[in-house]
Amino acid sequence: MDAEATIDAVRDQTETERDRLGSDKVLIAATDATLESEAVLTAAATRESGIADIFGRWAAETDSDVATQFEAAAEAAMERANRIDADAGDPDGFIDHQKTVTGTARRVGAGLVAAPLVADRFYLQVVSFFINEADERQADAFREIREEASALDHGVTALEHLSEAERETAAVAATDAIGAAYDDYAETLEAMGLDPKPIC
Template sequence: MTPDDVLETVQSDLATELSRLGSSKALYAATEGELEADRVLRAAEVAERAAAETFAAWADDEPDADAREAFESVAADERAHAERVREELDEDVDASADGTDTDDLAIPTHLRSVEETVERAGALLGRILVADESKSQYVGYFVGDADPQTAGVFRDLRGDLDDQRERALELLETVCEDESDWEVATEAAAAVVRVAYEEHVETLESLGVDPKPVC
């Protein structure tokens, strides 16, 4: 098995979930139905900050040097992403004080329970796949809101995910030594997508919205 096999398996097996995580309903869920620019930016900032905190925590207790370096790099990316989003908020809006605790989010909560290196490498890839879908919706929202500058910010952030994906695939190549490792990594990546999708569905249903697309 190869890193590309892991990527293709998750994308194939969870194509429906990933597609719905990249739909307009995903942004509606992320903002709990408050589709206003500041609320959208706050949701994005909280997600980026949660990712930065999570991957920094992984790096702090990761015994594998290659994995530690990868997690530190992604944490640095996410800190920079959070800061760029924060710069787009109105000066009188405190993103970190909007009542959303990063511990309340499903993905970081799940990721913080992942402890083994191979599982973390797979979970990192899974988080990147989910983030790519969500970034597409942030871009689309600000294009529709006639705010090309902010849409451009999110295009840049989404572009950074390409490097993160390559980093995750390289890490999988490094840490997976046998078929069992590849299976663990694949399941770990898929688990992140499932956790994100379950949160998506639960939030939409709590808002009285059918999570399935209208055909």
């Protein structure tokens, strides 16, 4: 299983979770039902700042070619956080999960594969929010942020530095991380009395 096949396998394993993480309820969970521009900006800044901190630490702790990919991803996330121009809040369950991940292969999966896949769904709703707010400037800004945050280039390169067995480990870790993001989302909504499952 090469790098691209590894990512495809993660996509297949997490299709349901990622679909639900891209629903319009994701911002309700992320903002504690405070659907206002400032709260949405804070949620976005929290994610990018959290990812930047974690990837930066992983880069310092990694003694392989993968360290370069963690470092580049950390710098990109911090640059996005600065562009969002909002104070970060308390980390969510996805960021908390990332803090527990150990081992280079698992970190590649949880960080450089899962994080972009989760970001793609989250920022889809951030863009939609600002479109509904008739704030085209912010909508355009978050279209760019979504494209950058969901890019899997660092993940592909990092996976190519791993053995096939390590890529399998990375795929499991990515699936677990996306599961953690979904569990946090679902538990947050359920605590509000909302059903995380889509209404058919």
